[in-house]
Amino acid sequence: MxxxxxxxxxxxxxxxxxxxxxxxxxxxxxxxxxxxxxxxxxxxxxxxxxxxxxxxxxxxxxxxxxxxxxxxxxxxxxxxxxxxxxxxxxxxxxxxxxxxxxxxxxxxxxxxxxxxxxxxxxxxxxxxxxxxxxxxxxxxxxxxxxxxxxxxxLAEPLAVCLHAVARAGDVKGKRAVLFGSGPIGLLTMLAARRAGIAEVTVVDIAAAPLAFATRLGANHVIDISKGDEALKAVAPYDVAFEVSGTAAGLASAIGAVRRGGVVVQIGNLPGGQFPTPANAVMAKEIDLRGSFRFGPEFMTAVELISDGSVxxxxxxxxxxxxxxxxxxxxxxxxxxxxxxxxxxxx
Ligand SMILES: [Zn+2]
Ligand SMILES: [Zn+2]
Missing domain, CATH: 3.90.180.10 (Medium-chain alcohol dehydrogenases, catalytic domain)
Structure with a gap:
């Protein structure tokens, strides 16, 4: 045929x-x-x-x-x-x-x-x-x-986010900050909740996606469209997820985690190379981890959607x-x- x-x-x-x-x-x-x-x-x-x-x-x-x-x-x-x-x-x-x-x-x-x-x-x-x-x-x-x-x-994007949370290690009881309030950011928030995270702050430069994050259960949202003072005033986080796909988001993520914290980069930055605050990675002994697509998490995503968990x-x-x-x-x-x-x- x-x-x-x-x-x-x-x-x-x-x-x-x-x-x-x-x-x-x-x-x-x-x-x-x-x-x-x-x-x-x-x-x-x-x-x-x-x-x-x-x-x-x-x-x-x-x-x-x-x-x-x-x-x-x-x-x-x-x-x-x-x-x-x-x-x-x-x-x-x-x-x-x-x-x-x-x-x-x-x-x-x-x-x-x-x-x-x-x-x-x-x-x-x-x-x-x-x-x-x-x-x-x-x-x-x-x-x-x-x-x-x-x-x-939507099992596919959920699988991406389950993988990203898995890359962060054990997040139970931890505080996380998430840069980028698009679908991947929001699903990462839902996946992190399921994994037992205590608190999620979502950061973006646009008001509408942040309002959506609040409705979906973000503990805090921070709008950095006019500067990141509000972010700097918050105690450092255990884990940061960079989902915005921007060099600024990655730099902020590195700046926002505590000593010994974990940064997971999910966002796909524009091609080429960017300056990164690499000395902070060294001096704070940050674990900077990439997260790319997903493996067996696709199957898990279908299960979580089917049983109503997400x-x-x-x-x-x-x-x-x-x-x-x-x-x-x-x-x-x-x-x-x-x-x-x-x-x-x-
Ligand atoms: Zn996709
Ligand atoms: Zn192979």
Whole structure:
């Protein structure tokens, strides 16, 4: 069965179009999925604006989307545990399973990883903002009937945040500060709460996302749009999460933790190199830890969404059909009204 798919395809900065692309007959060992829902991520927005995110540069047309869920409509070869009609959350990562990081259990660091909707490799691996797309069975995690595709699509960003909290070590009873009140910041807050954190302060430069953080349960919020005096007046934190993707956010995170504190960098800074207050890392013996994507946390994320432990839909501020994805991305970019925008099939 050869068919066509309608896909949100990026051709260059601010040039995102819905394009019909032919699909090859389904390759052996693959499953074909009909789009159910897709979350628009900060990285999709960076790709849209600059045709790059961090050091990943788009060099040929790229179908966006890596936070996706849908229905299995075709299977070629064997797909243990899967059948057509299954509703699945789709893990955008394909790990090789045999490189050194994979053997160490650090799947997200796989040297041969394929990640949907990412320009980290050339040729790019196409994403899931497409009416039909293909995956390997290992990417598909079945969801119960009561879980909507919209919620299942957000397993991916939740997995990112579960991984970031795991990177922070034991956070039980600790005080944390979080730079960046977007979806990843907010989900990190919810994930940290689940891990037993005592107190979370959220820092941002925009009022609307901070108000949203308060509604979701932040203990304190600090607006540093006019300077960071209020932040400096607070006792140093045990843990800082840098989610803003800015050099200033990273510098503030390093400045805000106590001696012996932990800084977890989740945010993807603009490409290139930046001055960092590295002597503070030395003198305070700060553990500065990177956090990149996720490993087995994807499975955990689906479980936490399914059993109601984390209400990912509380972040969703708008739903739009896939067919108007370019408009939806522009809506998502407006932080005064959007937290998380989710694409739906219709
Ligand atoms: Zn994402
Ligand atoms: Zn590997």
């Amino acid at each position: 050869t068919s066509k798919a309608l896909a949100a395809t990026l051709f260059g900065p601010e040039d995102l179009r819905m394009v019909e692309r032919p699909l090859d007959p389904l390759a052996s060992g693959m499953v074909r999925i009909r789009f159910g829902a897709g979350g628009i991520c900060g990285s999709d927005m960076h790709y849209y604006r600059h045709a790059r995110t961090g050091d990943f540069v788009v060099t040929s047309p790229l179908v966006l989307g890596h936070e996706i869920a849908g229905e299995v409509v075709e299977i070629s070869g064997s797909a243990p545990g899967l059948k057509t009609g299954d509703r699945v959350a789709v893990n955008p990562s394909r790990w090789c399973g045999h490189c050194t990081p994979c053997r160490e259990g650090r799947l997200n660091l796989c040297e041969n990883i394929f990640f949907m909707g990412s320009a980290s490799k050339t040729p790019h691996m196409q994403g899931g903002f497409s009416s039909l797309f293909d995956a390997v069975p290992a990417q598909c995690v079945k969801i119960p009937d009561h879980v909507t595709y919209q919620a299942a699509a 209400d990912v839909l509380s972040l969703v501020t708008a739903e739009r059909p896939l067919s108007v994805a370019p408009d939806a991305v522009r809506l998502a970019l407006d932080r005064s009204q959007s937290v998380k925008v989710v694409l739906t099939a219709q």
